Amino acid sequence: MVFADYGPHLRNVRALCVREILSKSALDSFSTLRQQEGARFDLQGVERRLKELISWLDPFFESMIDKRMKLDQEIKLNGDQDGKENKVKDFLQVFQQLQDQGDSKVPFTFTNPKALFMNLVVGGTYTIGGEVEWAMAELIKEPKIMKRALEELENVVGKNNIVEESHIPNLPYLGAIIKETYRLHPRVPLLVTRCPSSTCNVGGYVIPKGAQVLMNAWEIQRDPKYWDDPLEFHPERFLQKTSKFDFIGTDFRYIPFGSGTRRCIGVPLVERIVPYALASFLHSFEWRMPEGAEVDLSEKFGIVLKTSTPLTAIPLPRLSDPNLYAKKEY
Numbered sequence: 001m002v003f004a005d006y007g008p009h010l011r012n013v014r015a016l017c018v019r020e021i022l023s024k025s026a027l028d029s030f031s032t033l034r035q036q037e038g039a040r041f042d043l044q045g046v047e048r049r050l051k052e053l054i055s056w057l058d059p060f061f062e063s064m065i066d067k068r069m070k071l072d073q074e075i076k077l078n079g080d081q082d083g084k085e086n087k088v089k090d091f092l093q094v095f096q097q098l099q100d101q102g103d104s105k106v107p108f109t110f111t112n113p114k115a116l117f118m119n120l121v122v123g124g125t126y127t128i129g130g131e132v133e134w135a136m137a138e139l140i141k142e143p144k145i146m147k148r149a150l151e152e153l154e155n156v157v158g159k160n161n162i163v164e165e166s167h168i169p170n171l172p173y174l175g176a177i178i179k180e181t182y183r184l185h186p187r188v189p190l191l192v193t194r195c196p197s198s199t200c201n202v203g204g205y206v207i208p209k210g211a212q213v214l215m216n217a218w219e220i221q222r223d224p225k226y227w228d229d230p231l232e233f234h235p236e237r238f239l240q241k242t243s244k245f246d247f248i249g250t251d252f253r254y255i256p257f258g259s260g261t262r263r264c265i266g267v268p269l270v271e272r273i274v275p276y277a278l279a280s281f282l283h284s285f286e287w288r289m290p291e292g293a294e295v296d297l298s299e300k301f302g303i304v305l306k307t308s309t310p311l312t313a314i315p316l317p318r319l320s321d322p323n324l325y326a327k328k329e330y
Contacts, residue, residue, distance in 0.1 A: 132277050134185040135177060137311045138233045140287055141295045149174055153283040159320045163279045176235035178274055182256035189218035189305050191258045217255050226253040285315035
């Protein structure tokens, strides 16, 4: 997720976003909504129309924000007679509260919430949708790994049940699959890390003052110095390693989202949605390739790492109770 440039207010807005929008309590409060919307997650179409949408997102967001602010103002003036007031604050309400309090560090303008909307919707969709696609492609290519993942899901979730977010902590092999996917296919292969305030020497290289330093996460995470069989999709490596490889960059051999204070702020969201979406796809459907088609794992480099050929797969129901699909609106 790429954070928009807020000029001198970047640090304050970023901190606000992490504290109020992507905190554990905030994400917990929206778990029911994520479950309801999970069924509408389209593996092929996640990114298909984003370029078309961006041109009208700005006026759309502005109109939506304006309506929400007017509605919230009406509720304040008239009281919560219809039960419309949400006890869980979203980030529009947080910004509005800051405006009411006269917070000088984060002045409220339309630019702030619109930029956050754009980053969360566009950046988040590219990151989450693309990584689920990579994971599905690797699993369809490796049926033994797919089988082990399905066995874990059946043991934890059961064939007479649908995946819930509460199941995710009990699915370590699924977690290893996701970590291995991010190792081989980091969504942002080149991470912008630092811009030195003075000329310095790092590892024998002179870094001039003001130079933009890029870190090649794609190369680091495939380096044979640090990884056995680095080009193989082998989730078990994340079950065997004694080092704690996580998404916040505590081990510099594994940095799919960067490290330190500049790492991606969307990590808590990714940690929830990617395993939930992937688990739902695997548990609810059997996936087959169209006749004559093969999985293409070749990469298309850019700001984000994409599959050269979008994955196309055919889902067949796996759950024993057809009513479960009706409940989830598949």
